[in-house]
Amino acid sequence: MLESTARNLQSYETVETEPQVKSQEIAVTHKVAISKTESLLLIGLGILTLCLMTALVTMKVSMTSAQNSLDTVTTQISNTTTSNVNLQQEVSELTSYDRLSSFAKKHNLKMSNENVRNVAK
Template identity: 40%
Template sequence: MALESNLARNLEVELPIQPQTVPTPKKERIHTPLTKRIGITKGEKLLISSVLVILFALVAVSISLEITIASTNRTLQDTTTSINESTTINENLEQEVQELSRYDRVYEIANKFGLDMNEENVRNVIK
């Protein structure tokens, strides 16, 4: 029978609670004077310039030493090459002396100029 009545009913419905907006007080800006930037002092300038001069001098000395070392290495290589060439030439000349001083060649030249072998005039030299 409850459905047949047209009377309004009091229903309690829970509504979600909406947060209340509380106005936040605006913060007042406090005026603070800007601090002045202090420039570089004379002592700092002197210190920076002296460090830069020392750094420049070290770089110059380093480059100079590298150039000197490279020059010395080049001279060493040239000297080594010259020594190797001289050694090769000396070995070739020693081989040529050995070939030219063979007994049969010397004997052939002596016969060509009419020289005879005289055992009394021959001296043996031991190296």
């Protein structure tokens, strides 16, 4: 009773498997010709893009020019306003009561209520 429980591998046929040849699919790319309609559309799109770019640059230049003009006018307004304020201050100083009194004393002038007229608008 010396039988082995191991299988007798020699009794089985050995089958060799042939290496399977994998068929490689080669992707063939074909260039498709562009039709006349598509080429016209591409040309039109290119022209439209160029026109829009030119319009954008033109608008940007005109906007910059307008901004410069606005800055110039704003500066002129500021200078004129400052000049007006200075002139009003000078008028106020020249017509002050103290100055008129000192001028009257220099020239020997006297204030007489009989010669004063009140004018209302």
